[in-house]
Amino acid sequence: MSNREDTEVRLTILFGILQQLMTTRQNKLFAKLELTSSQFGLLIHFTHNPNRSWLVTELAEVMEVNQPGITKIASQLIEKNLLIATPDTKDKRKKHLKISDKGLKTCSSTMAAFSPDIQNIYSAFEDEELGDLSQHLEKLMSWLDSNRDNIKGL
Incomplete structure (x- = not known):
């Protein structure tokens, strides 16, 4: 894989991790709201x-x-x-x-x-x-x- 392909794969993995972390954080915040x-x-x-x-x-x-x-x-x-x-x-x-x-x-x-x-x-x-x-x-x-x-x- 080229450097660009490595970076694209890494970004895709990072976005998946970020999505999961932000969803968990968001759920904790919304648990306190109506x-x-x-x-x-x-x-x-x-x-x-x-x-x-x-x-x-x-x-x-x-x-x-x-x-x-x-x-x-x-x-x-x-x-x-x-x-x-x-x-x-x-x-x-x-x-x-x-x-x-x-x-x-x-x-x-x-x-x-x-x-x-x-x-x-x-x-x-x-x-x-x-x-x-x-x-x-x-x-x-x-x-x-x-x-x-x-x-x-x-």
């Missing part, structure tokens, strides 16, 4: 554009979760008054989901609760290193988002 990590993951999605409404099918597609899973999580968030469901004018089976003011406040307070741990995680990085890491991860995220079905091998 939301599950899945509920927060869906709710935070709405904060990027709070005025936009989403159909379950659209959310399932962009979040890469099956429709019954999104429906279940959305129903829980509606019960907590964190999402608002409005019936479609043409098809009553469809509901347009939008984040409520309470949902926005809950996202904000959840992030505030996580802030000390977030700062703790990144305390070993200098500002420039953190900026570089963010830039590289944004590039990777953008590529993965644009190439969801561009999978090679197998």
